[in-house]
Amino acid sequence: MYRVIQFSTGNVGREALRMIIARPDLELVGVHAASPAKIGRDAAELCGLGEPTGITATDDLDALVALGADCVVFTAQAETRPDEALAQMCAFLRAGTDVVATSFVWLVNPRSADAWLLDPLREACEEGGSSLYVNGIDPGYSGDTLALAALSLAGSADRVVIQEVFDYADYDDGEFTGVQFGFGLPADAEPALMATPGIVASIWGGSVHLLAEAMGITLDSVSDRWETWVTPTPIDCVMTKVEANCVAAVRFAAEGFRDGRAVIVVEHVNRLTPAAAPDWAYPPEGRDGVHRVLVEGHPGIEINSHVGGGEISETFAGVVSTAARVVNAIAAVRAADPGILGVVDLPAGYAGRVMS
Ligand SMILES: NC(=O)c1ccc[n+]([C@@H]2O[C@H](COP(=O)([O-])OP(=O)(O)OC[C@H]3O[C@@H](n4cnc5c(N)ncnc54)[C@H](OP(=O)(O)O)[C@@H]3O)[C@@H](O)[C@H]2O)c1
Structure with a gap:
């Protein structure tokens, strides 16, 4: 059982949150929200589920880091506010919490990403003995x-x-x-x-x-x-x-x-x-x-x-699948050596952790 934080409840984040709550191998221990209207609300309410989880959204980064979770699912907007998002990711990585993310799409292939992004994240992974994996449906x-x-x-x-x-x-x-x-x-x-x-x-x-x-x-x-x-x-x-x-x-x-x-x-x-x-x-x-x-x-x-079609539109299905790409990778990322991981660093069968 992995203790997991969901960081953001936007389009992708809401879907990731529903998956985390539903999965028996994951325990939701924290939720981040930036919008004042979301802070203090139960995670279930923020992703449209009926039964409260008892976990309420907060914008207190230090409190979330202090939870010592196994993994953060980071789906907050990052490309338009890189400095702040980088600091948020690094805080978790330095504390030893792995990060799986759909944000910072430049990191989908970390081998070709820029040093301004890689260097601080790599240092944070080294300090915390932690791992970062970024993916989605496209890019990804x-x-x-x-x-x-x-x-x-x-x-x-x-x-x-x-x-x-x-x-x-x-x-x-x-x-x-x-x-x-x-x-x-x-x-x-x-x-x-x-x-x-x-x-x-x-x-x-x-x-x-x-x-x-x-x-x-x-x-x-x-x-x-x-x-x-x-x-x-x-x-x-x-x-x-x-x-x-x-x-x-x-x-x-x-x-x-x-x-x-x-x-x-x-x-x-x-x-x-x-x-x-x-x-x-x-x-x-x-x-x-x-x-x-x-x-x-x-x-x-x-x-x-x-993806999708029929009752679920293909664009919405793409959002769900983007969340699934990283939630399904949590176990593989936890098992991997510390560092910034690309898809080729994970076992080919990692999607086998998907829950029915
Ligand atoms: N590779 C792919 O296939 C793929 C596909 C889709 C998206 N993405 C990436 O996934 C990320 C999320 O996309 P999305 O469509 O879910 O975006 P979105 O619906 O716009 O949601 C963005 C989230 O960012 C949060 N946020 C904004 N400012 C913040 C701040 N200062 N601190 C912390 N959180 C903040 C918002 O929090 P509140 O809700 O609390 O305001 C919101 O939940 C983006 O980086 C996007 O590029 C990748």
Whole structure:
């Protein structure tokens, strides 16, 4: 039985919290909330469960660290407030509490992450004899577990393309994803933050480097591209409202080049209506989304991976699966040697800890 703290109750955090409460091998011992309206409320209430847990949310970091928990599931926003989030993670790691996280997506492949992030976390792990593991569905699963599974079936591989093709219309994340991706921006407006050269490569480039390592190739460069599609008619969806002549679809990629050819491509196509960007890739018929791996080689391989559908929308299922990716890894992270872990540092069967 592992004593676990849930750090944040946003989109991913609420799902992680429900999993922790439900699992017999995990004991919830603490919950962090930043919003004053959440502080003092029972964990069950914060994730929509009926039976109180007796664990109430707090913003007292020191008190949470002092619990001496085995692991923190850290799902607080980090990319937009890196200094504070880094200090919060380091406090747990220094105290000997492992951290599994969906935050700081740059750490999905720690081998290619920047020193400003790695160095303090590594020092904290050393001091506390603790471990940190960051993952999610994308970046994460699609560019590591799924892609590595496809490559394991290839006798030879010349090129690998990873795609997330998702209709984000009903993704309730307008304030973050909506703004960062620039949905709703006029065609002639200043581009969204994510369109800044280098940002896409910094987030998805880790998967490019991981796959280059798996394929045993040296890349000449990793770069990114960004395209937008503007809608001729207004769109009103859960994600945001889009006026005519504003952005309703984006296509972007981190690409690893060798001899002038993009040999590893990690691409997103995200639209807000099926009618948007008709020339770009679509998921298979009847699906709102897909995580896809295409290997050009001998033999050619294609894996289309779907979460949810039916009663649970595929975008919401992606949020649930992002939480599951790290909650299911707690036992493996606890068993691992101290340090900053990537998926290749964990046993391939770690998802075997998923509870029914
Ligand atoms: N790799 C993937 O596939 C994937 C997918 C989805 C998300 N993510 C990552 O997971 C993280 C969470 O995403 P999300 O969609 O759940 O975000 P979200 O719904 O916006 O939730 C963000 C959470 O951050 C907390 N927070 C904000 N300011 C804070 C502060 N100063 N101190 C502590 N906590 C603070 C909020 O706490 P309150 O609720 O108390 O205000 C909120 O619960 C992000 O880093 C995101 O990039 C990764």
